[in-house]
Amino acid sequence: MDKEKDLVLVGDSAFAEVAYEYFTHDSPYRVAGFSVERAYLKRDRLCGLPVVPFEEVEKHFDPARHCLHVAVVYTQMNRLRERLCREAKAKGYPLASYISSHAFVWRNVVLGEHCFIFEKNVVQPFVTLGNNVVLWSGNHIGHHSTIEDNCFISSHVVISGYARIGANSFLGVNSCVSNNRTLGRDCWIGPGITIAQDVPDGSLFNLEKAVPSKVSSLRFFKIAG
Numbered sequence: 001m002d003k004e005k006d007l008v009l010v011g012d013s014a015f016a017e018v019a020y021e022y023f024t025h026d027s028p029y030r031v032a033g034f035s036v037e038r039a040y041l042k043r044d045r046l047c048g049l050p051v052v053p054f055e056e057v058e059k060h061f062d063p064a065r066h067c068l069h070v071a072v073v074y075t076q077m078n079r080l081r082e083r084l085c086r087e088a089k090a091k092g093y094p095l096a097s098y099i100s101s102h103a104f105v106w107r108n109v110v111l112g113e114h115c116f117i118f119e120k121n122v123v124q125p126f127v128t129l130g131n132n133v134v135l136w137s138g139n140h141i142g143h144h145s146t147i148e149d150n151c152f153i154s155s156h157v158v159i160s161g162y163a164r165i166g167a168n169s170f171l172g173v174n175s176c177v178s179n180n181r182t183l184g185r186d187c188w189i190g191p192g193i194t195i196a197q198d199v200p201d202g203s204l205f206n207l208e209k210a211v212p213s214k215v216s217s218l219r220f221f222k223i224a225g
Contacts, residue, residue, distance in 0.1 A: 002028065003028060003029065003030035004028045004029075005028060005029050005030065005066075005067055005096070006029070006030050006031075006032045006061075006065055006066045006067070007023055007029040007030065007031050007032060007066060007067050007068065007069060007096055008031075008032060008033055008034070008035055008057060008061045008066050008067070008068045008069075008093070009023070009031060009033075009034050009035070009068075009069055009071045010034070010035050010036070010054060010057075010068060010069070010070040010071060010072065010084055010088065011034070011036065011070065011071040011072045012034055012036050012042065012043065012046050012051055013071075013072065013073070015071045015072060015073050016034060016046070016071040016072075017046070017047065018071075019069060019071035019098070019116070020034075020046075020047050020071075022098055022100065022118075023069070023096075023098055026098075026100060026101050027098055029067065029096060029098075031047070031049065032049065032061055032066060033049045033050045033051065033052060033060065033061060034046050034047075034049060034050070034051040034052070035051065035052050035053070035054045035057040035060075035061075036051060036053070036054060037053070037054045037055065038053040038054070038055055041053055054084070054087075057091070058091050058092070058093075063091055063092035063093045063094075064092070066093065067093060067094045067095065067096040068088045068093035068094070068095060068096065069095065069096045069097075069098070069114065069116070070084045070085050070088065070095075070114070070132075071116075072084065073134075073152065074134075074152040074170045077168050077169075077170065077186055077188070078132070078150040078151065078152055078168045078169075078170070079150070079168065081132060081150065082132060082149075082150045082168070085114055085131075085132055095113050095114035096114070097111065097113065097114055097115045097116065097117075098115075098116045098117065099111075099115070099117045100117055100118055100119040100120075100121070102119035102120060103117050103118065103119055103120065103121040103122075103123070103135075104121065104122045104123065105117065105121070105123040106123060106124055106125045106126075106127070107125075108125055108126060109123050109124075109125070109126075109127045109128070109129065110127070110128040110129065111129050112129055112130045112131035112132070112133065112149065113131050113132075114131055114132045115129055115131075115132070115133045115134070115135075116133075116134045116135070117135045118135060118136050118137040118138075119137050119138075120137050120138040121135045121137070121138065121139050121140075121141070122139070122140045122141065123135075123141045124140075124141060124142055124143040124145075124161075125143050125144075126143050126144045127141050127142075127143065127144070127145050127146070127147075128145075128146045128147070129141075129146075129147050130146075130147060130148045130149035130150070130151070130167070131149045131150070132149055132150045132151075133147050133149070133150070133151050133152075133153070134151070134152045134153065135153045136152075136153065136154045136155045137155050137156075138155050138156045139153055139155065139156065139157045139158070139159070140157075140158045140159065141153075141159050142158075142159055142160040142161035142162070142163065142179065143161045143162075144161055144162045145159050145160070145161060145162060145163040145164065145165075146163075146164045146165070147159070147165045148164070148165060148166055148167040148169075148185070149167045149168070150167055150168045151165055151166075151167065151168065151169050151170070151171075152169075152170045152171075153165075153171045154170075154171060154172055154173045154175075154191075155173045155174075156173055156174050157171045157172075157173070157174070157175050157176070157177075158175075158176040158177070159171075159176075159177045160176075160177060160178050160179035160180075160181075161179045161180075162179055162180045163177045163178070163179060163180065163181050163182070163183075164181075164182040164183065165177070165183050165187075166182070166183050166184045166185035166186070166187060166201065167185045167186075168185055168186045169183055169184075169185065169186060169187040169188070169189070170187070170188050170189065171189045172189055172190045172191035172192070172193065173191045173192075174191055174192045175189045175190070175191060175192060175193045175194070175195070176193075176194045176195065177189075177194075177195045178194070178195060178196045181195055181196065181197065181198055181199070182198045182199070183195065183198075183199045183203070184199055184200045184201030184202065184203065185201045185202070186201055186202045187199055187201070187202065187203045187204070187205075188203070188204045188205070188206070189205050190205055190206035190207055191207065192207055193205045193206070193207065
């Protein structure tokens with residue numbers, strides 16, 4: 001794939017490394033370097049490229065010639081990613097999105113800026129995604145649904161038709177939102193949770209941690225150790 005645009009990735013965590021792979025091998029962007037806030041700067045190279053302080057990133061990578069993507073996860077209910085996007089725009093950087101070539105995104109889906117859509121996502125007709133939305137791999141986003149700004153949808157989540165996910169919310173792996181349901185802003189939906197009713201702002205749903213049985217799996221299935 002021909003590279004048409006240069007890109008700076010903000011972050012140096014696992015997500016930043018993953019983002020480097022996707023942008024490098026499945027996008028028109030050429031990653032030029034990384035940037036991290038000075039207080040968290042631990043190294044000066046990543047993936048063979050320079051890592052520079054975010055406070056002075058524009059001195060190293062000209063905003064007139066580079067786009068930027070903030071490759072951090074849902075820290076502080078997505079507020080860290082939201083803040084860094086806002087500060088990058090104030091520095092003059094256009095914000096880049098990534099949409100996997102192995103995702104299914106219907107033709108009339110409305111996409112905000114600075115989204116990251118991994119492989120095997122199905123985004124059906126008439127869906128709206130706000131700004132700064134991450135869809136990790138393997139989700140189903142049902143028709144006519146809306147995901148507001150700064151949301152993080154992890155893997156294998158089902159959001160049924162006509163649902164609305166409020167800004168700055170997080171949905172854990174294998175969670176599900178029934179059709180015609182609304183989640184308020186700043187909701188945390190833990191792994192495996194099914195939402196079958198409307199949910200107010202700031203709601204937290206989390207299953208109890210699994211407790212191992214006192215009987216071992218080998219003993220339960222009568223297998224010799």
